[in-house]
Amino acid sequence: MEVFIDKLKEVLQSVLPITILVIILHFTIAPLPGIEFSRFLFGALLIIMGLAVFLFGVDIGITSIGNYLGKEIARSNSLKLVLVMGLILGFFISIAEPDLIILANQVSEVTDGAIPSTVLLVVVSVGIAFMMTIGLFRIVYRYPLRNIFFVIYTLIFLLAIFSSNDLFAIAFDASGSTTGALTVPFMLALATGVASLNHDSKSAEIDSFGLVGVASSGAILGVLILGLFTGDSGITGTLSVDVGAYTSWVVPFTDTLPHMALETVLSIAPILIIFVCYNLFFAKRKMQTADFKRAMLGLLYLYVGLVLFLTGVNAGFLNVGRQLGMTIAGMDSKWPVLFIGLLLGLVVILAEPAVYVLTHQIEDVTNGSVKRSVVLVFLSVGVGLAVLLSVVRVLVPEILLWHYLVPGYIIALVLAFRVPNLFVGMAFDAGGVASGPMTATFILAFIQGVADITPHSNVLLDGFGMIAMVAMMPILSLQLLGAIYQQRSKKEGI
Numbered sequence: 001m002e003v004f005i006d007k008l009k010e011v012l013q014s015v016l017p018i019t020i021l022v023i024i025l026h027f028t029i030a031p032l033p034g035i036e037f038s039r040f041l042f043g044a045l046l047i048i049m050g051l052a053v054f055l056f057g058v059d060i061g062i063t064s065i066g067n068y069l070g071k072e073i074a075r076s077n078s079l080k081l082v083l084v085m086g087l088i089l090g091f092f093i094s095i096a097e098p099d100l101i102i103l104a105n106q107v108s109e110v111t112d113g114a115i116p117s118t119v120l121l122v123v124v125s126v127g128i129a130f131m132m133t134i135g136l137f138r139i140v141y142r143y144p145l146r147n148i149f150f151v152i153y154t155l156i157f158l159l160a161i162f163s164s165n166d167l168f169a170i171a172f173d174a175s176g177s178t179t180g181a182l183t184v185p186f187m188l189a190l191a192t193g194v195a196s197l198n199h200d201s202k203s204a205e206i207d208s209f210g211l212v213g214v215a216s217s218g219a220i221l222g223v224l225i226l227g228l229f230t231g232d233s234g235i236t237g238t239l240s241v242d243v244g245a246y247t248s249w250v251v252p253f254t255d256t257l258p259h260m261a262l263e264t265v266l267s268i269a270p271i272l273i274i275f276v277c278y279n280l281f282f283a284k285r286k287m288q289t290a291d292f293k294r295a296m297l298g299l300l301y302l303y304v305g306l307v308l309f310l311t312g313v314n315a316g317f318l319n320v321g322r323q324l325g326m327t328i329a330g331m332d333s334k335w336p337v338l339f340i341g342l343l344l345g346l347v348v349i350l351a352e353p354a355v356y357v358l359t360h361q362i363e364d365v366t367n368g369s370v371k372r373s374v375v376l377v378f379l380s381v382g383v384g385l386a387v388l389l390s391v392v393r394v395l396v397p398e399i400l401l402w403h404y405l406v407p408g409y410i411i412a413l414v415l416a417f418r419v420p421n422l423f424v425g426m427a428f429d430a431g432g433v434a435s436g437p438m439t440a441t442f443i444l445a446f447i448q449g450v451a452d453i454t455p456h457s458n459v460l461l462d463g464f465g466m467i468a469m470v471a472m473m474p475i476l477s478l479q480l481l482g483a484i485y486q487q488r489s490k491k492e493g494i
Contacts (some may be wrong), residue, residue, distance in 0.1 A: 004060075008357070015051065017347040018442075019044045022320065029336060030327040036320055038249035043316015046253070047351070050308025053301050055356055061298020063189045063357075064291060065275050070193020072283055074140065082140060086133030089190070090215060091272030093183045094128035095121050098263055098310055100219075100442060103177040103467070107170055109450075110459055115170070120223070123163040124174045127222025128215050132187070135214035138207075139194045145424050146212045146416040152217045153409050156224065160402070163227030169401050171223035171463060172468030173444075175216045176435025184433050185357045187212045187272060192361070206421045208365055213428025216471070256315040257307070264306045272299060313441045321442040325449020329394075337450060338391055345387030345470070346380050349434055349444055355379065358433045362426055370485065375430075375478070382477030383434055386469040387443055394451045394462045401465040408472045415479040423482025430474040435467045443470070 022040060026032050073085050095098065104117035104124075119179065131152075138148055160168060179187070191211035275295075279287050287295070329337045349355055359372040359379075393399045416424045448463035457463075 004052065004056050006050070006057045008153065011048050011051045011055070014046060014356070015048050015348040018344070018351060021343060021347060022324070023401065025324060025328075025340070029331070030324050032320060035247075035249040036323055039252055039316045040320045041316075042249065042253065043312040043320075046308045046312030046316065050310075050312060051351070052305070054309055054420075056307025057298045057300070057302030057305055058185045058357060059298070059449075061295050061300075061302050062185045062271075064295050065271065066186045066189025067193040067196075068287055069275065069278065070190040071196065072193075072285070073136070073190075074194045074196075075284060079137075082136050083133055086136045087129045089186075089271075089274065090129030090132030090218075091125045092274070093186060093267075094219075095125035096263075096267040096270060097178055097183050098260075098267055098306070099125060099177040099179075099435075100174065101263060102314070103170075103173060103444075106444070106448075107464070110463065112217030114257065115167075119226075120170075120174070120258075123222045123226050124178060124219045125222075127220075128178055129218070129219030131218030131221070132211065132215040135191075135211040136194060138214065139191060139211065140285045142207060144216075145206075145421065146413075146429075148210075148214060149217075149424070149428060150155070150413055152214070152221075153413060156217065156220050157406060157409070159224040159228070160223065163224040163231050166461075167227040167230070168225050169465035169468060171220045171227070172401075173464050173466070174219040174223050174470065176432060176439070176467040176471035178219045179212050179432030179435065180485045184212055184429075187215060187322075188357060188361055188429070190290055190416050192365075206425060208361075209422065209425025209429050211429070213425065213475075217434040252315040252319075253311060257311050260307050260310040260314065264303055264310065267301055267306070268299060274450070317442045318445050319334055322449040322452075325446040325451075326453045327448040329453045334395055335394075336390060340382050341391040341446070341450075342388040344443055344446060345384035348387075348439060349380050349383040350376065352434065352439065355433055358426075358429060366422070370481075374481065375426075378477040378481045379430060379434060379474050382473035383439075385469050387447075387466065388475040390447055390466040390469050391450060394454055395458050397456045401468065404469060405472060408476060412472070412475045412479060415476070415483070419479050419482035420486055421480055423485065427475045427478035427482065430478050431471040434474045435470045438449045439467060439470050 019041075026037050026040075031037075059087075069085070069089075073082055100121065101117075104120040107115050107120060108117040134148070137143075138145065160171075164169075188208075188211070192208040195207035203433075279292065324340070328340055331337070354377075359375045362370050362375055363372040389404060393401065395403070412427070416427075419427075444464075444466055446458055447466040451457040451459045451463040454462075
């Protein structure tokens with residue numbers, strides 16, 4: 001119980017800032033219509049409770065399962081097993097990731113079914129499976145991570161030249177959406193498990209990061225390859241807001257809860273089945289009974305927490321985000337929407353479940369030399385700037401998404417050859433981790449609201465792409481932290 005109370009305190013510190021910000025906006029410049037404010041408050045309560053239970057479940061469940069499978073894969077010394085497990089785990093944890101399901105449904109809704117959600121889910125999941133396998137091979141053979149990222153992003157931008165412009169923003173958004181509340185803890189633990197069998201502890205520390213970054217690039221590659229066959233079709237988007245659709249603030253939650261319960265079962269079931277079957281029939285060293293029961297209990301907590309969290313986000317936060325975006329962007333002055341965008345980016349990163357997991361792992365793996373609080377500050381500033389720049393892109397029609405992404409990733413790749421190896425993996429992992437459920441719902445909805453109310457904007461082309469920015473900026477900010485860390489270490493003679 002004491003551990004859960006500690007988790008609850010940390011979650012309160014993370015979620016309260018964005019809750020207080022929305023409350024202030026409601027009573028000042030952007031009052032929410034009808035029952036929206038009540039929906040938001042109850043959604044915030046569900047998010048706080050759900051996130052605390054989820055993180056408790058991650059600690060005792062998904063982390064131990066990922067570590068166990070990672071060690072078993074590495075122990076086997078079988079390239080065939082690495083290939084098979086990489087493809088299977090990569091596909092199933094991606095296709096059932098709640099963040100990706102949310103994005104696919106939003107794309108299908110905005111395009112009126114022109115881009116079906118099922119097609120997007122399958123294409124992205126195949127790409128994730130392929131690149132996750134590449135990432136596992138990299139850890140086994142200890143191939144330099146910076147070289148892998150250089151090849152991957154060179155290929156991505158070459159494909160982007162020939163792919164559909166309609167899918168460019170969606171491709172990069174999909175990359176961020178695939179690395180959510182469920183997949184990130186599992187991938188981090190899996191990478192740590194594979195890397196831990198390396199007898200060189202320093203190399204194991206470095207190799208335990210980077211798998212999330214490599215795997216998430218598969219989403220971009222998959223969607224861009226799809227764009228080679230679809231071509232530009234001039235798809236436009238429309239946005240629906242359900243103000244007035246409900247007469248009671250309770251009904252959205254009772255309607256959403258069963259869907260979230262089912263989606264979360266689909267999210268967790270593949271990992272559960274693979275883990276149980278592998279432990280029973282294939283493992284060289286079966287997990288001890290006490291550890292197995294603890295892992296099962298952890299998955300149960302994780303399930304309950306994730307259902308509460310996603311219900312709170314979808315029923316309480318999503319519509320409010322769109323409303324705020326439309327209300328604030330509809331003012332005579334554009335300064336408020338720019339300032340609020342920056343503030344939302346600064347605080348929303350603190351409420352991402354996967355950010356908690358990654359920052360603690362960074363602190364643990366580096367034995368406290370890289371403080372969690374410092375990593376959070378750099379991530380927060382990076383995401384704040386990402387949301388601000390996304391608002392600017394919507395307001396200024398001459399600015400296109402690739403104007404940000406191409407220079408940004410060129411700088412990131414240059415920095416990758418100049419900062420310590422450990423920070424390269426951390427940075428690219430952080431890019432995927434930062435764009436989790438809160439970003440994929442509340443902030444994306446806010447940007448779509450801004451795009452919908454801005455006369456010259458297209459919700460499809462301008463409303464998407466924000467997740468791509470949120471995924472890129474932490475890469476730059478953490479590599480900057482790595483450069484600072486390197487200079488400080490030199491001065492101190494470390």
